[in-house]
Amino acid sequence: MKVIYFIRNALQLYPPCINQICYLDDLGVDVTVYFGECTENVKLIFDERKIRYIDFNIKRNFKGVIGKLESIIKYKNCVKKILNSKIDRDSILWFGTADSAFMVSNLIKNKNYVLSILELYDDNNFYRRNIEKIIKNALAVIVCEENRASIMKHWWNLREKPFIMPNKPYFHPQKLRITPTSDLTKNAIDLIKNKKIILYQGIISKDRELNILAKALHLLNKDIYLVLMGNEINASVDKIKTIYKKTLYLGYIPAPLHLEITSYASIGIANYDDSSLNNIYCAPNKIYEYSGFGLPMLCSDVIGLKYTVGLYKAGICCNFKNIIEVAQGILNILESYQEYSLNAKLMFDTTDNYLVVKKIIKRLEEVQ
Secondary structure, three states: OEEEEEEEEEHHHOHHHHHHHHHHHHOOOEEEEEEEEOOHHHHHHHHHHOOEEEEOOOOOOOOHHHHHHHHHHHHHHHHHHHHHOOOOOOOEEEEOOHHHHHOOHHHOOOOOEEEEOOOOOOOOHHHHHHHHHHHHHOOEEEEOOHHHHHHHHHHHOOOOOOEEOOOOOOOOOOOOOOOOOOHHHHHHHHHHOOOOEEEEEOOEOHHHOHHHHHHHHHHHOOOOEEEEEOOEOOOHHHHHHHHOOOEEEOOOOOOOOHHHHHOOOOEEEEOOOOOOHHHHOOOOOHHHHHHHOOOOEEEEOOHHHHHHHHHHOOEEEEOOOOHHHHHHHHHHHHHOHHHHHHHHHHHHHOOOHHHHHHHHHHHHHHHO
């Protein structure tokens, strides 16, 4: 089987797409990857596996809406050129994100394609309208969470539920206290390596309730550091530091280097508010990044976390708006740390995306 894999934007920003490409290669699929841009470390992965790739090198010369429109036009022109070339008629087009597909919907009407949808987009009518135009004609649809699959089946009256491929990273060292491989990670690790830390990795913003976490840690008054790693929005870090003095901000560490930092944590944080269905049925990479190291997790009690972390008893799911519940959750984890750690590792080990992609390939072979 031959697959032509498209991703409109920067491939390194989408770990699930990198995972899919590597599993396709493992299964002997002849895959060629086309992307808007990509970092050298990801290209190196493909070079080592002898996976062909083409960098569209889509750079924006303008900012804002004009720049976005410019990048869309460039992408469409690149895809049109590829599809008009002498590609194998039996090739499957595989779109790593929803917009990678619907931005070229007029070009794929009579093509065989797979559609991967990484978010629920319940609060984005533009995306939902455009997904509706293409989803029913896809040979296979992939989502990353069970409830999202049921919701999408209902929204668009699909014949079958989409395939569910959780956001478990393909590459994971599964070893604590990794020796840093760059100056960036070495400097960060030097700050935290001799401390007991609770780690939050991801976007640092108001909807993540980190102020409540800081207040809970202040209430506990233990020798625990709160370490934040990720992009900051609206000067959120300064507010957190005023609440809890033992807060360290490491900034943004690019994947997969950030896992070197994660390997020094004791507890991982995964928290989402209920402001959207996408949050309620969240499917974060980080819960598998944490669990690969056997790190217990302190999570908000949204369904996407209750039926992953909570189901495996790999951590505590609690009300992140309640200081006492958050504080008690931390204490519970510390008191039964080994049990939660073993369960976290079990959650990681029993999630098998290789089998999911294998089932998708089998389906494609049946319907071609």
